[in-house]
Structure formats: C-alpha cells, structure tokens
Amino acid sequence: MTGSSNRPASILALCLILVTAWLLWSGIYKPLLLGLGTFSCILSVYVAYRLGFFRDSSGLHVIPRLPRYWGWLMPEIVRSSIDVARIVLDPKLPISPTVVEFEAAPKGPVGQAILGNAITLSPGTVTLDVYDGRLRVHCLTREGAESLLSGDANRRAADLTIH
Amino acid sequence: MYIIVSLAILVTMALALVRALLGPSVYDRVLAVNMFGTKTALLLSVVAFLYGRPDFLDLALAYALINFVGVLAVLEFIQKRSATREAEESGSAGHD
Amino acid sequence: MIDILSWILLVLGGGFVFVGGVGALRLPNFYTRMHAASLTDTMGTILILAGIMLQAGWSLATIKLIAILVFLLLTGPTATYALANAALLSGLKPDAGRTGDSRDRNEEDGRDNGQGDKP
Incomplete structure (x- = not known):
C-alpha cells in the first residue's frame, strides 16, 4: 500500500x-x-x-484483476443461491446457523472490504464484523461455514490485492 | 413476460411489508424496508420496459441511491438513540 | 434466440426474488432472514437486470442498466453489513440455533453451535 x-x-x-x-x-x-x-x-x-477519500491507500491497482475475480465469484454466487433457495423451499427448513471467525488473508482495508463484500454477496454467508484483521461471518448452514473455512475466498481476495 | 416478473416482485414487496409489520426487532423492520427499497428499484427498471419508457431507469437509479442513504441514516439514528438511552438508564435496565 | 434466453433469465430472476420473499417470512430469526434478503439482492437483481439488458440490446438503456446493477451490487452488501453490525453491537445474539425470535434472546448459551469453530 x-x-x-x-x-x-x-x-x-x-x-x-x-x-x-x-x-x-x-x-x-x-x-x-x-x-x-x-x-x-x-x-x-x-x-x-x-471526507478523507484519498487519505488512505487507493485500490486502483486492483481494477485490472477484477474481471478474473468476478469470473470466479459468479459461479460461487449461483451455486450458493441455488442452495439457499432449496433450503427456503424445503418444508423441513434444514438450517444450521453457524458463526465462524477467521483471520483475513488480505491485509489493508481495500482487500478486507472486497473479501467482506464478496462473502456478503454470496447468499448463505453474511459478514457480521470486521475488526482487527479478523472477520466474523454468519452462515446459514454448517456446510457453508466449512467451505468458507477451507479458505478459497480468503486466498483469492488476498491474491487480488497483492502488489 | 415482464408482467410475470413485475408480479413476482410485487408479491415479494408485499411479503417484505408483512415482515416489516411483524417485526419483531427493529432490525427486522429495517431489513424488510431495505429489501422493499431494492425491489422498488428493480420494479421500476422492469416497468420502464413494460411500458416502453426508458426514462424510468433514471428513477430506478435515484431510488436505489435514496434507499441506501436512507437505510444508513435510520441505522445511525437507532444506534445513537439506544446509546443515549443506555447512558440515561445506566445499569438499571440490564441486558435484554 | 436472445428473446428466449432473456425470458428464461427474467422468469428465473422472478422466481429467486419470490423465494427470497418467502424466506424472509419463513426463516426463524433475524440473522437467518438476512440470508433470504441477500438472495433477492444478488441473484434476483443479477438475473432480472441481465434479462432486461438482453431485451434492450446495445443502447443507452443498457449502460444505465449496468450502472444500476453495479450500484445495487455495491450498496447491497454495504447496507447488509451496516445492519448486521448494528444488530450485533446492540446485543442481538447471532448464535441461537433454530429457535424463533421470542425465545432466542432469553437463552444466552448452551447450544452446540460453532461459536468456537476457529480454523
């Protein structure tokens, strides 16, 4: 930065x-x-x-890499949307809400904002808190929490912002 | 075909309204109102093509802007109010 | 051909929006309802606006639709995060399992969920 x-x-x-x-x-x-x-x-x-918009480090160098990131994010969003839709329509409502906390791989505010937004954007996971480089995420199912903890989203957001 | 989509959006807005009325916490209501607002922006863009009036798209964008700022303003208000109330009642109420 | 594709997108988007609305009513507590709202915010918005874009073809309307889409996708998570964070800070417990609203605030703990599920 x-x-x-x-x-x-x-x-x-x-x-x-x-x-x-x-x-x-x-x-x-x-x-x-x-x-x-x-x-x-x-x-x-x-x-x-x-307002201090230009005070912090800018995220301009991220922009050329965004299309590839979106290309990875889109199928994820589609997959988790179908999962959540199936859960909502299931008469038994098979949810298992889970809160997980993990270290954000990207350092710096831009990378963490992108990671948090990507997590919130995919249905089934919502970022509750970003504090001190740690993310707290609420997941609708335990499987969603496990796939989040496997760290793929985390690693990709870190790759995005690395210099 | 646009009519089906606008009907789906309208039904969802009605459901969001029911959730806003049922509550039970104030955050549920804000969530429902936020959902209602984004669905309004979507509905406006569908209606723009349903009636062939592209100028409705500008309204949709303006509505999305106002909705976002409005939700943040309401949240700010709620947080400030509960903070002052806690300061007033300091300790007597406890955790709900 | 493009017509059929855009109709499919529109109907799917309408379906996702409707499912999200049903979920906002059915799911038992605030934090789970947020997932339903996020379903309509992302998938419904993307599908419906993409369907309209295919109908519009290359014109000024498409650019405006892209602007609306980008704006909704940027502000949606931000508003959701602000809402979730405000609820969390106000002391609404996120860790209640399948309980409804009335009970989950009285039960402070005693549930086997992933509060300590650290990597």
Whole structure:
C-alpha cells in the first residue's frame, strides 16, 4: 500500500467517472450545462477530498484483476443461491446457523472490504464484523461455514490485492 | 413476460411489508424496508420496459441511491438513540 | 434466440426474488432472514437486470442498466453489513440455533453451535 504516491491517480479516476456519468445522463451538450457539470464534478471531488477519500491507500491497482475475480465469484454466487433457495423451499427448513471467525488473508482495508463484500454477496454467508484483521461471518448452514473455512475466498481476495 | 416478473416482485414487496409489520426487532423492520427499497428499484427498471419508457431507469437509479442513504441514516439514528438511552438508564435496565 | 434466453433469465430472476420473499417470512430469526434478503439482492437483481439488458440490446438503456446493477451490487452488501453490525453491537445474539425470535434472546448459551469453530 503505497500511501500518497498514487493520490493524483485516484483523484483523476474519480474525475473521469464523474465526467462520464454527467455526459451520459445529461445528454444535452450546451455550454451552460457543460459548465454546471464541470462545477459539480469539481465540487464532488473537493467534498470527497475533505471526507478523507484519498487519505488512505487507493485500490486502483486492483481494477485490472477484477474481471478474473468476478469470473470466479459468479459461479460461487449461483451455486450458493441455488442452495439457499432449496433450503427456503424445503418444508423441513434444514438450517444450521453457524458463526465462524477467521483471520483475513488480505491485509489493508481495500482487500478486507472486497473479501467482506464478496462473502456478503454470496447468499448463505453474511459478514457480521470486521475488526482487527479478523472477520466474523454468519452462515446459514454448517456446510457453508466449512467451505468458507477451507479458505478459497480468503486466498483469492488476498491474491487480488497483492502488489 | 415482464408482467410475470413485475408480479413476482410485487408479491415479494408485499411479503417484505408483512415482515416489516411483524417485526419483531427493529432490525427486522429495517431489513424488510431495505429489501422493499431494492425491489422498488428493480420494479421500476422492469416497468420502464413494460411500458416502453426508458426514462424510468433514471428513477430506478435515484431510488436505489435514496434507499441506501436512507437505510444508513435510520441505522445511525437507532444506534445513537439506544446509546443515549443506555447512558440515561445506566445499569438499571440490564441486558435484554 | 436472445428473446428466449432473456425470458428464461427474467422468469428465473422472478422466481429467486419470490423465494427470497418467502424466506424472509419463513426463516426463524433475524440473522437467518438476512440470508433470504441477500438472495433477492444478488441473484434476483443479477438475473432480472441481465434479462432486461438482453431485451434492450446495445443502447443507452443498457449502460444505465449496468450502472444500476453495479450500484445495487455495491450498496447491497454495504447496507447488509451496516445492519448486521448494528444488530450485533446492540446485543442481538447471532448464535441461537433454530429457535424463533421470542425465545432466542432469553437463552444466552448452551447450544452446540460453532461459536468456537476457529480454523
């Protein structure tokens, strides 16, 4: 995590996203509206700066590796969705709620945020708490907890953020 | 085909509303309201194509934004309120 | 062909959304209900928006749909995490097994579940 050295890059990336969004959603290219757009983009970046948005290390280097990660995440989501749907529709409701706690493999806030979000995103597991590099996860079934503890999700999120 | 999907979403919104009314804890209600909000965004995007009015997509995005900020605001309010209440009753109430 | 595929996606998405709604009513306590809500938030959203995207073809509407999808997938887990964390901090016990709402707050412990299930 290189700290402030990639700050201009993340400011530029935010500007680019905001300008693209404005141009797409406005659809009217008159000087007045373009001026308003420029003004609101600059204002948003300033407010984000004041909020400390650029203070921590940015996650920009993660972006090129995201498609591969999503390619792994999508089948996982589909599989666990079908599992949860089957459990909900089962008349006996075969749930075995389990809380597990484990060490997050990715260090740094970006990697842990991605790991926590990926866990919450796949149905059947919800991140309850991220504290001190440890994650507490609530699982709908014991099997889900065991497959989580086997550490595949953890390792992939760590691979994503490594330099 | 859009009608089937919008009906499914509407039924789910009704179920979420029932859950919001049943409770029992305040977090169940917030969960149900959050679910209701995201389903509204989905319903708006389906309706945009059901009636062929693409401008509804902007409404869907705006609703998703408002819903997210709204849920966070409600949670903040609940936490602050329970913190002050605990400070007021310091020790007399105990753990529920 | 694309029509049929998008209809399949839409109907599947509607089915998942409905199952999630049923789950939010059927499951016994707060932390398990969160899983049902997460089912509608991810799978239902992805399938329905993907189905609509196939119908829209390449146009501005598709870009807006992608924006809605990305936004919902980013904010959904964040809101769920905020909710779960608030509930956890307020003292709602996550470790009650199959008990319903009324009982699981009175029983503090005595269940064989994975609270100590560390790797």
